[in-house]
Amino acid sequence: MASVTLKNIRKVYPNNEKKKKSKKGEPVKKTNLKVTKEGVLAVDDFNLEIADKEFIVLVGPSGCGKSTLLRMVAGLEEISGGDLFINDVHMNNVAPKDRDIAMVFQSYALYPHMTVYDNMAFPLKLQKMDKAQIDKLVREAAETLDITQYLERKPKALSGGQRQRVAIGRAIVRNPKVLLMDEPLSNLDAKLRNQMRAEIIKLRKRIDTTFIYVTHDQTEAMTLGDRIVIMKDGVVQQVGTPQELFDHPINLFVAGFIGMPRMNVFDAELIKDGGKYAVKMGKVVVDLDEEKQARLAAKRVEPQSITLGVRPEHLTLESTGGPMLHGTVDVYEMMGSEIHYHVTVEGKDVIIIVPTIGMKDVVPMGSDIPFTFGGNVVHIFEKEKGTNLEF
């Protein structure tokens, strides 16, 4: 129900003040954070326009500043610099309760001394809403989240998944302009997490509001987000739809972060032969496809040593007729629909995913495995900085 605009947002922790500990209690690693005269730069020059009803996912490794950013939107952290607008209203100095936002915390933060009903009714009571209206809204929300039968229980008597629902219920019951979620699923076990993820997708269809969702899990980011913001060391790396991020990672970090298992990287050469770009690894030369040719040509990229990225599912054992790359199978994991080969290629670990449909034989452990890739699936990164040479 609201657009959110973040302009040049910065967060600086003064040097003398220790950075708050992260959720799990271990101090945030800030080794790579920029340190200026003022202190440690936890978030640097963050710009983002979030459209009304958009689902934005902030993702990155721990300590990248994503939670700090979320807490600044919530008003729990002071904004050191830049401007925050919600529905074009300047919010920097507005108290959290007046921002018309709701937040779901990683630890759920349920009030332990109140029943589920009271937990959900609490924000409404504070708004001095009348009892009947509160009752109606709480029951509706409980219905939506399927927790009606627990309304009279205390949080202590609930399982993790149920608590999670209550926390979400407390947030949606007040119909906030923006719904903030701070790693809401990370305290659940794997099975529940998948289930809740699906629930959140469904929930999103039912309630029309703007979501900002923080996670360190790329799967959550990919499945939930309309757009994903990838952060590292307080700096935005790339903003885009899940598909964009997957297909065109802007640098090695994004490439490694999105996609599971991680993208394989090789040392290779970008060569230009008769106006055509190709990548060369040892004897193997693969011509790039039209699209990549055009982009590289437009940027007038010179032939050079590169880091080549190929996703595991894009490596193939099918022979192209030409020379193949060679590795040794360390282990393979049979996943049913596909098989994951963990291969050593010139001392580097490489993963190859092969669909089991139409597969001839499993390559045994310890034996040589020839593989290759197509010119349409490679990612070409500058050797030193790791930036994608196409963009």
Added chain:
Amino acid sequence: MEKALKRWFPLFVLPTLVAFIIGFIWPFIQGVYLSFCQFTTIDRTTFVGVQNYVNAFQDAEFGSAFRFTVSFAVVSTILINVLAFLLALALTQKMRGTNIFRTVFFMPNLIGGIVLGYIWQILINAVLSNLGQPLLALNSKAGYWGIIILMCWQQIGYMMIIYISGLQNVPGDLIEAASIDGATPLQTLFKIKLPMVMPSITICLFLTITNSFKLFDQNLALTAGEPAHATEMLALNIYNTFYFRAGPQWKGIGQAKAVIFFVLVVAIALIQLRATRSKEVQQ
């Protein structure tokens, strides 16, 4: 949060802070200052430097109170802790009525020192008179052991509770593992239980030592230092110096003694704290 809360300082902190200043900080500072003065009332003070301290150290009664207190503290600390630990061991066994026994042994701890002192004065005097011995007011030996018995009676239950909670926190698997490894009950006690309840032991030692040093009410009620200050402990000696000695110099000396007493107690607390810390590192 911090920002929003900051404005509420007058409501959240000020009442406590003002009371704390009136009830502790100001009297403390004044106390330190006055220990260097001669005074009978606080309005009329003459600075005398360390003279009060010199006098305090030369005061024979203060010296004897110090020796009495140390000797009392050592004996009572050992007795209380050994007995309390044994009691805790026994009352964590499978046995009928352990809860009632715990209740009973803990109870004297709730009764105030003055009342306790009085009860025991009656009891001990009755015993002494039946034995044909001089009563407490004339019998310093009985006074010494009387205070020790009284303190044991009061504190054993308290320490027992702490030891019991320590013993109950020793994981059952550990005891079982030890017995599978072939440890005898005695070995289990010394090699497993005792090291595991080390934190409780330090806490109890700390509590009993400081309690012993600071002891006042019980001392006052049981013997009031009789006969002839022979059973007077430090706290009581300071009290008497302040209020029952004639001469303009004694209030200053009393305050100097109080400062010495304070430094002594803090030193003990610090040593104890360090010991606790080093134990914590080990675990």
Added chain:
Amino acid sequence: MKKKNGIGLLGTIFFSVLAALYMYPIVMVVLNSLKVETAISTSGAFELPTGETFAGLTNFVSAISSQGFLKSLFYSVFITVTSVGLILLCCSMCAWYINRVHNLISKLMYLLCAFSMVVPFQMVMFTLSNTADKLDIFGLRFNNPYTICFIYLGFGAGLAVFMFSGFMKSIPLEIEEAAMIDGCSPLQIYFKIVLPILKPTMISVGVLEAMWVWNDYLLPTLVLDIKKYRTIPMLIQYFRGSYGKVEMGPMMACIVMTVLPIVIIYIAGQKHIIKGVLDGSVKG
């Protein structure tokens, strides 16, 4: 898991006897309080009251009517309840503030509170009683049983703030942040969220402070005018120390009337009291 230990029945018998002995001093006072004045002697304290020496409740009646026991009871109860109430409310608020607002005052306050716990009362005995006597804030004096509670707040603050701080650290900050987003002002966060969560700690701190205030002898003796106001410990010590013949019977009755309520409260709230004492020992 049921282990048969040799200690079983024999142990029960042994400890029953020991417990009975342990209780004897109190039983003895109760028995003596039932004797007539002339039958209470130093050497005869062990004798049971017989038909001849049994005094019924006359000692209790006389303690109440002539010794001012009820008045002392009132003072003791009033001072204890008010002081503990003040300590719980003010110190928990203070502890919350100094745990959430990180500035110099907070740090200093915390350190001073921890420090004050080790300082023996004798250190401030003279100056404190003097301050209480002389201090006059807009006509408000601190030498009566009503305002002495404020002194107790000051002197009890150390332990209370220290203990509350310790437990405050275990409340996840996120709960308070959630409340803040839900629309609470700091005052509402404190009363609607923090205070209810702190309830178990409140009970523990309350038990410890109540035990201290109720039994405290020296502070009220020095601060209050003993001719006008006597708390129960003061009453007992006052009559013992007074010259002339001490009426033993009513004194015994006083003691019984002091001890019995404590025993009853203890048995009723044993769980909380023991938990309180344990919490206090861990933090202390």
